[in-house]
Amino acid sequence: MDESMTPHVFLPTTKDAFVVASEVPACEFIHVGKQFGTLEVLRDINLEVRRAEKVALIGPSGSGKSTLLRTLMTLETINAGEIKVNGETLTNGSWTPDQQRSDKPAARARRRRIGMVFQQFNLFPHMTAAENVAVAPRKVLGLPRNEAEERAQKYLSMVGMSAKANELPLRLSGGQQQRVAIARSLAMEPEIMLFDEVTSALDPELVGEVLAVLRKLGEESDLTMLLVTHQMEFARNFADRVAFLWQGQIHEVAEAKSIFDNPTEERTRQFLRAVLESH
Amino acid sequence: MSEFFSIDFAISILPRLLYAAGVTVQLTLTSFAIAMVVGLPLALGRLSSFKIVSSAAGAFIEFVRGTPMLVQLFLVFFGLPKLGLSLQPVTAGVLTLSVHYGCYIAEVYRGNLQAINPTQREAAWSLSLSPFDTFKSVLIPQTIPPMIPILGTYLIGMFKDAALLASISVFELLTTAKLIGTESFRYTEPMTIAGLLFLFMSLAAAGLTRLLERQWTNR
Numbered sequence: 198m199d200e201s202m203t204p205h206v207f208l209p210t211t212k213d214a215f216v217v218a219s220e221v222p223a224c225e226f227i228h229v230g231k232q233f234g235t236l237e238v239l240r241d242i243n244l245e246v247r248r249a250e251k252v253a254l255i256g257p258s259g260s261g262k263s264t265l266l267r268t269l270m271t272l273e274t275i276n277a278g279e280i281k282v283n284g285e286t287l288t289n290g291s292w293t294p295d296q297q298r299s300d301k302p303a304a305r306a307r308r309r310r311i312g313m314v315f316q317q318f319n320l321f322p323h324m325t326a327a328e329n330v331a332v333a334p335r336k337v338l339g340l341p342r343n344e345a346e347e348r349a350q351k352y353l354s355m356v357g358m359s360a361k362a363n364e365l366p367l368r369l370s371g372g373q374q375q376r377v378a379i380a381r382s383l384a385m386e387p388e389i390m391l392f393d394e395v396t397s398a399l400d401p402e403l404v405g406e407v408l409a410v411l412r413k414l415g416e417e418s419d420l421t422m423l424l425v426t427h428q429m430e431f432a433r434n435f436a437d438r439v440a441f442l443w444q445g446q447i448h449e450v451a452e453a454k455s456i457f458d459n460p461t462e463e464r465t466r467q468f469l470r471a472v473l474e475s476h
Numbered sequence: 477m478s479e480f481f482s483i484d485f486a487i488s489i490l491p492r493l494l495y496a497a498g499v500t501v502q503l504t505l506t507s508f509a510i511a512m513v514v515g516l517p518l519a520l521g522r523l524s525s526f527k528i529v530s531s532a533a534g535a536f537i538e539f540v541r542g543t544p545m546l547v548q549l550f551l552v553f554f555g556l557p558k559l560g561l562s563l564q565p566v567t568a569g570v571l572t573l574s575v576h577y578g579c580y581i582a583e584v585y586r587g588n589l590q591a592i593n594p595t596q597r598e599a600a601w602s603l604s605l606s607p608f609d610t611f612k613s614v615l616i617p618q619t620i621p622p623m624i625p626i627l628g629t630y631l632i633g634m635f636k637d638a639a640l641l642a643s644i645s646v647f648e649l650l651t652t653a654k655l656i657g658t659e660s661f662r663y664t665e666p667m668t669i670a671g672l673l674f675l676f677m678s679l680a681a682a683g684l685t686r687l688l689e690r691q692w693t694n695r
């Protein structure tokens with residue numbers, strides 16, 4: 198990739214400041230189950246993610262990767278188990294759907310620790326790039342207009358999009374839109390970021406610029422990151438751990454290098470072989 | 477005095493008709509603004525997940541859209557006093573016009589709200605935007621621009637429907653033209669002028685619509 202295309206990311210790092218408090222996992226899935234009607238989409242999911250850890254979710258289509266991320270974003274309710282963030286209960290399968298999707302301030306405050314970036318960017322089409330980034334800091338955090346704008350500039354420059362701050366999404370390439378979407382989530386300064394196939398909708402030549410932003414975020418921030426990806430090469434180099442999902446279950450979870458080089462489960466091996474052959 | 481169209485007479489009645497046209501413009505614009513506001517809760521009511529609310533809103537909207545406005549006008553002006561609520565003709569007229577068109581506008585709101593990709597709500601949710609802010613800053617701004625052409629059509633329709641208020645003796649344009657006719661036994665001039673004024677108002681509304689449309693698409 199051309200060096201000039203690389204967005205400059207300079208998130209402050211607080212990695213060194215970590216001490217014992219970081220023993221509390223950033224998030225935990227505890228026996229989480231999810232059904233759509235009679236279809237069981239997640240089954241007894243157990244996963245602990247440390248602070249600043251990068252976990253990649255891989256697996257065949259329909260295995261429940263997106264649903265897993267979406268339950269953590271509370272976009273989907275769960276039917277069983279519990280999800281904790283920073284040791285606090287985010288949602289519980291025994292709560293009613295209304296309780297799980299509560300819009301009370303306390304529930305929204307818990308959710309605020311988490312940000313999500315989608316495959317289709319989902320930018321607000323009637324707002325400029327800067328407005329997209331500033332809207333939540335203004336409305337949710339109550340920042341005054343000028344501070345929210347400054348914050349928008351800060352995060353847009355972090356993803357290399359300062360020059361297009363006043364453009365509407367329509368005028369931006371897919372890769373640029375996705376970088377704005379990342380800035381929009383970062384501007385809420387979450388602790389956990391979720392990325393659901395964020396490069397899958399992009400033309401091949403635009404994938405690199407978005408992955409470069411993710412890499413910089415990984416290196417220069419202490420964000421906890423969960424990402425669904427079909428880019429095995431990226432998952433291998435970027436993630437600390439990789440979880441292989443199969444039929445709604447975490448079939449195997451291991452250090453990135455070891456799962457790719459030495460998958461212990463037969464299904465993982467089959468999946469990886471199939472993916473590598475198709476590339 | 478037997479000529480078909482007397483220019484002198486036309487000029488002499490022009491000020492009265494222009495004044496009445498002004499009343500029509502005021503009535504229409506006021507009612508239109510109220511209709512835009514009234515349409516929103518009706519649309520939300522119809523979209524509500526509470527069955528009673530959505531059925532009630534739906535029934536009301538269908539009733540209003542399915543009956544002639546003149547009937548509604550008489551119900552409001554002659555019927556409400558029986559329930560102890562007497563309204564001035566102008567108030568009754570504005571109320572009827574705005575609720576009648578509010579129901580049409582509600583359906584447009586509803587259609588456009590439903591047409592917004594649900595992923596927009598998901599994006600707003602994942603930014604922790606409150607339901608109110610999601611609605612106000614994300615959804616509503618996306619429903620208005622595609623509505624502009626339809627709203628323009630309704631505005632033009634409203635100018636013409638404002639003439640129905642003549643039947644409860646609101647002194648708008650058509651009432652005045654008819655009155656001049658009965659006073660002078662000359663109908664050609666006042667009706668021609670009134671027609672031209674209505675046409676002028678419609679063209680102005682259409683022009684305004686196109687202007688707004690361009691404004692939004694150029695943004």
Ligand SMILES: Nc1ncnc2c1ncn2[C@@H]1O[C@H](COP(=O)(O)OP(=O)(O)OP(=O)(O)O)[C@@H](O)[C@H]1O
Binds near residue numbers: 260
């Ligand atoms: N809203 C929904 N209603 C019903 N079924 C759903 C819904 N969302 C997902 N599913 C089903 O749940 C299963 C898991 O879907 P999910 O999107 O999580 O898979 P995925 O691993 O992300 O797949 P892909 O790689 O294709 O994105 C699939 O069988 C899907 O059809």
Ligand SMILES: [Mg+2]
Binds near residue numbers: 263394425
């Ligand atoms: Mg998916």
